[in-house]
Amino acid sequence: xxxxxPLVLCFLFGITMxxxxxxxxxxxxxxxxxxxxxxxxxxxxALVLAIATLVRLHYTRIQRRSxxxxxxxxxxxGLIVMAVVGTVQGFTSQGISGGPFEWIFNNIQxxxxxxxxxxxxxxxxxxxxxxFRARTLEATLLLVAALLVMFGxxxxxxxxxxxxxxxxxxxxxxVRQWILDNxxxxxxxxxxxxxxxxxxxxxxxxxxxxERSYLGGGE
Amino acid sequence: MIQRFRDVGxxxxxxxxxxxxxxxxxxxxxxxxxxxxxxVDTPNDTGNSITVRWQISPDDKAGAGVDGxxxxxxxxxxxxxxxxxxxxxxxxxxxxxxxxxxxxxxAGSPAYYYRVRAVDGAGExxxxxxxxxxxxxSEWFHTGKVYILIAVLLYSAILVYCIYHARRGREFFxxxxxxxxxxxxxxxxxxxxxxPILYTLGLGxxxxxxxxxxxxxxxxxxxxxxxxxxxxxxxxYDPIVMxxxxxxxxxxxxxxxxPDAYSEDNVxxxxxxxxxxxxxxxxxxxxxxxxxxxxxxxxxxESLILAETGNSVGAIQIAGTDSDAxxxxxxxxxxxTLIGEELFAASAYLSRExxxxxxxxxxxxxxxxxxxxxxxxxxxxxxxVHWVSTFFQAAS
Numbered sequence: 001x002x003x004x005x006p007l008v009l010c011f012l013f014g015i016t017m018x019x020x021x022x023x024x025x026x027x028x029x030x031x032x033x034x035x036x037x038x039x040x041x042x043x044x045x046a047l048v049l050a051i052a053t054l055v056r057l058h059y060t061r062i063q064r065r066s067x068x069x070x071x072x073x074x075x076x077x078g079l080i081v082m083a084v085v086g087t088v089q090g091f092t093s094q095g096i097s098g099g100p101f102e103w104i105f106n107n108i109q110x111x112x113x114x115x116x117x118x119x120x121x122x123x124x125x126x127x128x129x130x131x132f133r134a135r136t137l138e139a140t141l142l143l144v145a146a147l148l149v150m151f152g153x154x155x156x157x158x159x160x161x162x163x164x165x166x167x168x169x170x171x172x173x174x175v176r177q178w179i180l181d182n183x184x185x186x187x188x189x190x191x192x193x194x195x196x197x198x199x200x201x202x203x204x205x206x207x208x209x210x211e212r213s214y215l216g217g218g219e
Numbered sequence: 220m221i222q223r224f225r226d227v228g229x230x231x232x233x234x235x236x237x238x239x240x241x242x243x244x245x246x247x248x249x250x251x252x253x254x255x256x257x258x259v260d261t262p263n264d265t266g267n268s269i270t271v272r273w274q275i276s277p278d279d280k281a282g283a284g285v286d287g288x289x290x291x292x293x294x295x296x297x298x299x300x301x302x303x304x305x306x307x308x309x310x311x312x313x314x315x316x317x318x319x320x321x322x323x324x325x326a327g328s329p330a331y332y333y334r335v336r337a338v339d340g341a342g343e344x345x346x347x348x349x350x351x352x353x354x355x356x357s358e359w360f361h362t363g364k365v366y367i368l369i370a371v372l373l374y375s376a377i378l379v380y381c382i383y384h385a386r387r388g389r390e391f392f393x394x395x396x397x398x399x400x401x402x403x404x405x406x407x408x409x410x411x412x413x414x415p416i417l418y419t420l421g422l423g424x425x426x427x428x429x430x431x432x433x434x435x436x437x438x439x440x441x442x443x444x445x446x447x448x449x450x451x452x453x454x455x456y457d458p459i460v461m462x463x464x465x466x467x468x469x470x471x472x473x474x475x476x477x478p479d480a481y482s483e484d485n486v487x488x489x490x491x492x493x494x495x496x497x498x499x500x501x502x503x504x505x506x507x508x509x510x511x512x513x514x515x516x517x518x519x520x521e522s523l524i525l526a527e528t529g530n531s532v533g534a535i536q537i538a539g540t541d542s543d544a545x546x547x548x549x550x551x552x553x554x555x556t557l558i559g560e561e562l563f564a565a566s567a568y569l570s571r572e573x574x575x576x577x578x579x580x581x582x583x584x585x586x587x588x589x590x591x592x593x594x595x596x597x598x599x600x601x602x603x604v605h606w607v608s609t610f611f612q613a614a615s
Contacts, residue, residue, distance in 0.1 A: 022364050025357040026265045026326075039426065042459060050458035050488030057487045067506050109492070116494035120520060123527040131551040188543050191559040193589055195541045198560030199428045200371065201582040204378050206431065210574045213438035213566050215470070 007209045014207035145179055152176025250278040250291045250337045252345040258333040258353045261320060266357030268322040271296060276337040279314050295336040300329045302349055330354040366610055378581035385577025393579055398537050398555035399568045405535040406443045409510035415450035417509040419500060421516030422493060425459045429541040433515035434467050435566030441471035445480055453486045454503060456496050461488045497521035501528040514538040518545045526552035539565060
């Protein structure tokens with residue numbers, strides 16, 4: 001029974017929402033927004049459970065003095081400060097827009113997010129170094145294509161080319177665009193087609209109750 | 220001399236002034252109205268709009284080449300529920316525009332009549348003929364999606380056919396997928412080294428198809444970690460996903476006969492902030508040095524931040540995502556990457572359940588069908604036959 005009810009619900013909602021995609025009527029649109037609202041209602045309940053796991057995890061880390069445990073105190077400070085400031089400010093006429101709540105967000109979280117994002121530049125450099133080592137034919141092709149694209153992307157690429165040859169002054173940009181529009185785009189489309197077929201296949205398996213691993217596997 | 224001017228020049232001057240004024244009044248009179256006005260119920264909508272179309276006035280400035288005065292600068296759309304009027308102004312649109320969608324208060328509305336009024340630079344107007352009545356109604360089938368329906372039905376029929384044959388005991392050959400063959404190797408390595416396995420489902424919510432695929436893979440991975448008694452750590456980005464993950468992992472441990480080995484503390488929520496999540500997972504990697512890391516699900520820019528950190532701690536990394544923009548990063552930084560549909564084939568491949576394997580075969584037949592359509596379509600296009608490309612354009 002614990003397994004059958006979710007399977008029946010999955011089948012009914014799966015079929016209903018598939019049909020809904022092809023029916024543009026008002027009733028159909030209302031049904032869709034209603035079902036999406038149910039999903040939104042589940043969210044806050046799940047969030048309470050999620051925060052409880054976070055609190056328990058970091059409490060345990062502090063209690064056991066695990067490696068780098070002082071960072072868990074930072075988690076609690078952040079959690080409590082934002083919750084208190086947001087709640088208190090939420091009761092004012094101003095709401096949570098502006099004031100200390102937004103100030104903390106803009107001046108602490110946003111810069112830290114930006115810092116993490118900035119690390120990506122260095123990670124791209126280290127990943128590119130590994131990928132572009134010309135040890136095999138494929139890696140060599142990748143290296144050549146990457147160099148051509150980089151040369152075409154940088155404004156200095158066309159400038160250098162113009163000094164070398166007056167014929168077709170924008171050749172590096174044209175080559176770059178050709179690589180992006182032809183080999184690159186066609187292979188991306190092939191991947192997207194595969195993903196679409198896989199997604200339909202998986203949806204059908206779930207709707208028909210053949211794929212049950214998401215319920216925990218087994219019978 | 221003065222007398223002669225009065226006798227001849229004055230009448231000529233007055234005549235010239237009259238000619239100029241007459242010409243000006245002809246040029247600045249009413250513009251020509253728009254033509255071929257029609258109002259139709261907008262197809263394939265929820266019954267909330269009527270579309271009004273017209274051909275521009277011969278005097279429209281946008282009508283280059285039309286033999287008119289070129290002084291119409293815009294149109295007024297007028298609406299009434301009575302053909303005799305009065306007509307109310309609905310909207311003003313610029314010259315050159317030939318279509319307007321009226322979605323103003325259509326729910327339960329009566330049938331409407333429309334006029335389109337041409338307006339010139341001097342404010343002179345000319346109304347078209349009245350068209351209507353038209354009532355906004357909703358349809359029960361979206362005719363624009365008929366090709367998608369045909370394609371989905373065809374593909375579904377192939378899948379059901381393969382599943383049916385799998386149910387009857389037919390065995391299908393499925394090509395080897397290196398990334399999935401390596402799952403046991405990765406778990407075995409972690410067991411030998413006495414280190415945990417880290418599994419991340421990316422940033423997708425529970426409604427994301429890649430997240431569901433990832434949950435299916437996680438179920439199989441959790442069974443094996445339960446058998447080997449290897450710790451499995453699953454940091455989550457989405458609260459709902461976290462709760463589902465707990466159920467999946469708990470059930471897998473029960474199915475493996477090791478419910479006692481399951482610990483709720485190993486499946487935990489971190490944050491729903493993208494880079495804070497990346498920082499936290501990187502921290503776990505640095506501190507705990509997992510022997511194997513699985514990245515399965517939907518990822519964004521954090522993919523390389525995670526995969527490079529995992530690479531730096533020497534873990535075996537197996538990635539799989541439907542985010543085509545992140546695939547190059549995973550291919551570069553991970554040992555194995557499930558590309559595209561391999562992510563959706565993974566649970567079938569790992570579980571080896573005949574029915575699921577049948578659908579996997581159907582997936583391959585579907586790909587073959589698309590490939591054949593591409594080849595046939597390319598050849599037909601070369602010879603000027605366009606129906607295959609028309610089908611795919613309409614279905615996209």
